[in-house]
Amino acid sequence: MAVRIEENSGVGQLLIVGHADPNGGAAHNDALSCTRAEAVIDALVRAGVSRQRLVQRGAGSRCASEDVPDRVNRRVEALLVVPR
Numbered sequence: 001m002a003v004r005i006e007e008n009s010g011v012g013q014l015l016i017v018g019h020a021d022p023n024g025g026a027a028h029n030d031a032l033s034c035t036r037a038e039a040v041i042d043a044l045v046r047a048g049v050s051r052q053r054l055v056q057r058g059a060g061s062r063c064a065s066e067d068v069p070d071r072v073n074r075r076v077e078a079l080l081v082v083p084r
Helices: 002-007 026-046
Strands: 013-017 054-058 078-083
Touching: 013 026, 026 054, 026 078
Parallel strands: 013 054
Antiparallel strands: 013 078
């Protein structure tokens, strides 16, 4: 993934969004989702992606679905931000 990001000059930034399952309190889930996103950013930086191209967000459990197993809600999404 890191190689593809660095090879593609059309990608301006990469938004890394951490998520949490609906268990626990909002403050805990917000912090946990930020930690998840930051862990992915750290791995991408170690793999050679410029830190300036990476933006971290924590969504907590606001996007969690109760219709799926908790493990599905414990995730990180990477969204490409292409400049206009």
